[in-house]
Amino acid sequence: MKIGLGLYRHMLSRENYDFARQAGCTHVVIHLVDYFRGGNANPNNNQPTGGKYGYWGVAGDPDDAIWSARELKRIRSEIEDAGLILEAIENLDPATWYDVILGGPRRDEQIERIAAIVRNMGEAGIPTLGYNFSIAGVCGRVSGPWGRGGAVTVGSDGPLDEPLANGTVWNMIYDPHATGQTPSASYDELWKRLEFFLQRIIPVAEQAGVRLAAHPDDPPMPSMRRQPRLVYQPDMYQRLIDVVPSTSNALEFCVGTISEMREGSVYDAVDRYSRQGKIAYVHLRNITGKVPEYRETFIDEGDVDMVRVLGLLHANSFEGVVIPDHTPQMTCAAPWHSGMAHTIGFIQGVLATLPKRPKQGTKQV
Ligand SMILES: [Mn+2]
Numbered sequence: 001m002k003i004g005l006g007l008y009r010h011m012l013s014r015e016n017y018d019f020a021r022q023a024g025c026t027h028v029v030i031h032l033v034d035y036f037r038g039g040n041a042n043p044n045n046n047q048p049t050g051g052k053y054g055y056w057g058v059a060g061d062p063d064d065a066i067w068s069a070r071e072l073k074r075i076r077s078e079i080e081d082a083g084l085i086l087e088a089i090e091n092l093d094p095a096t097w098y099d100v101i102l103g104g105p106r107r108d109e110q111i112e113r114i115a116a117i118v119r120n121m122g123e124a125g126i127p128t129l130g131y132n133f134s135i136a137g138v139c140g141r142v143s144g145p146w147g148r149g150g151a152v153t154v155g156s157d158g159p160l161d162e163p164l165a166n167g168t169v170w171n172m173i174y175d176p177h178a179t180g181q182t183p184s185a186s187y188d189e190l191w192k193r194l195e196f197f198l199q200r201i202i203p204v205a206e207q208a209g210v211r212l213a214a215h216p217d218d219p220p221m222p223s224m225r226r227q228p229r230l231v232y233q234p235d236m237y238q239r240l241i242d243v244v245p246s247t248s249n250a251l252e253f254c255v256g257t258i259s260e261m262r263e264g265s266v267y268d269a270v271d272r273y274s275r276q277g278k279i280a281y282v283h284l285r286n287i288t289g290k291v292p293e294y295r296e297t298f299i300d301e302g303d304v305d306m307v308r309v310l311g312l313l314h315a316n317s318f319e320g321v322v323i324p325d326h327t328p329q330m331t332c333a334a335p336w337h338s339g340m341a342h343t344i345g346f347i348q349g350v351l352a353t354l355p356k357r358p359k360q361g362t363k364q365v
Contacts, residue, residue, distance in 0.1 A: 001314060001354075002026050003347055004087055004281070004321040005340060009034040012075065017082035019337060023344045027087040027321045028079055029130070029281065032066055033059070033094070035172065052142050053162060059172040060095030067096075067117050072124035087321045088128035088213065088281055089121065090252070094137075094170040101135055101169050102182065103193050111197070115204045122208025128280050129205070130252040132215040133194050135185060135227035136160075137170035140219065146295045147328030151339075154326065155287075155295030156219045156260075164225040187228040191239075194230060198244045205248040213252035213280035214240055219291050220261045232291075234264035234272075241278050251278050256285030256325050259304045260294045270309050274316040282313065284347065285325030298328055299343045307350050314354045322347060 004027035005020040012030060020028055037057040065071055072089075079086045096113055099106040121129060132138075140160030147153040167178025185193075198212075205212050217224075220232035231237055241249050251273055259266045273279050286302030287294050299306060310322070324347070327339030 001310070001318060001351060002321045003344060003351070004029050004323040005344070006090065006283075006323045006325075007031065008036075010036065012078075014078070014082060017079060017084055019341075021083050023341050024348050025084065025344065027085045027323075029088045029090050029128075029321070029323050030075070030079075030086065031090050032061075033091050033172075034061070052140055052157075052160065055139075055165075055168055056172050058176060059093055059098075059170075059174045061093055067120060069120040069123040072120055072126060076124055076126060086126055088130050088252075089126060090130035092117070092129075092131055094172045095174045098169040098174045100197055101133065101193065103185070103189065107196075111200050114197075114201055118201060118204050118210050118212075119208050121210050127209065128211045128213050128250075130213045130215060130281070132170070132217075132252075133197065133230055134170060134217050135182075135190065136164060136224035136229070137172070138218045139171040140221075140224055146297075148298055148301050149331070151298070151328035151330055152335075153296045153328035155289070156221075156292055158292045159221060160224050161226060164227055182227070184226045185228055190228045190230055194240065195243050198240075198249060202244040202246050202249050206246055211248050211250045211280045213250050215252040215254055215283070216257045216261075218254065218257040218260075219294070220257055221291050233261050234258055234266075234269040237269070237273060241276075247277075250280040252281060252283065253279040254283040254285070254325060255304065255306075255309055256283065256287050256296065259287050259302075260289070260291050262290050266304055267308055267312060270312045271316065274313050274318045279313075279318055279320060281320050282318075282322040283325035284309070284322050284343070285327070296326055296328065298339075299324070299346045306346070307353075310347070310350045311354065314351075317357075 003025050005025045006029040008031045035056045076086045097110045100110050141154045142157050143154045145152050163181040166180045167175030216231040217229040258269050286297045286299050286304050288302045324343035327343050329335035330338040332338050
């Protein structure tokens with residue numbers, strides 16, 4: 001197992017790459033979508049929240065060339081110059097694929113655009129594309145000083161039933177001039193949209209040598225903003241990977257989100273999906289509670305036994321990357337960085353206790 005650091009778009013700098021190396025990471029996962037653009041900037045570099053009812057920033061990149069093979073290669077070589085490996089790009093820009101998620105009129109041209117991005121990633125040697133096929137996205141969360149020692153963290157205090165505004169998807173705004181509301185989709189319709197997406201993109205990903213990795217719905221409620229959710233119980237992950245059986249159809253396995261789910265057990269889910277070799281990479285985060293009421297916590301203080309989770313991954317020969325997901329903000333000059341360093345240190349400590357495996361290719365005597 002390897003340890004990585006997830007970096008937001010505005011954090012892609014040599015300084016942060018050096019920080020990752022110093023903390024003990026060998027890999028990074030990068031976001032190219034700037035969730036903070038056009039408002040909701042967070043000086044603490046933490047995850048965007050936007051409050052319970054608000055949306056994040058404006059989708060769409062003024063510099064769309066960042067998704068070109070040339071730019072992706074440039075970013076990869078900057079990361080490699082710092083001594084790290086670029087494992088994944090996390091999330092597509094909502095402006096790139098809103099009609100794929102919403103089943104709108106530009107769906108087919110947007111599918112072509114995603115296919116081009118996947119090919120660019122293959123050409124640039126970036127092996128994984130994390131995505132979250134969700135209409136309402138990560139939304140409806142509240143924040144407060146609920147972590148140990150009053151550290152500010154996020155959570156959910158109940159459902160969010162206000163309708164989805166037109167011109168928004170995935171909790172970002174793709175058309176600031178739109179008015180009115182988006183009609184509710186049915187659960188079956190949402191699955192049909194996902195199937196269309198996977199049936200068209202997975203063959204492209206196979207050709208390009210890229211793995212798609214699905215994040216579950218966070219918070220994992222059956223609906224948010226009157227729109228259905230796709231993966232809000234552990235079993236629904238199986239349905240997603242069975243749509244198109246392929247090594248390129250894999251999971252961005254979020255331990256925190258799965259622990260927030262009302263059904264099943266997070267340990268069973270870790271065991272089941274790692275045993276199948278379906279986990280592309282892991283988001284590690286602890287929580288307390290279940291939807292609709294839960295809170296994110298420090299890695300060592302929530303409901304989930306992280307030693308058991310990492311032990312199961314190891315026992316099932318998971319050799320991929322684990323990254324800290326969100327962490328509470330620590331009270332100091334660098335709230336985000338200290339939260340990450342704390343979580344990385346915890347993971348290192350656990351990994352150091354796992355039984356060593358014989359190196360591949362070496363003869364056992
Ligand atoms: Mn996650």
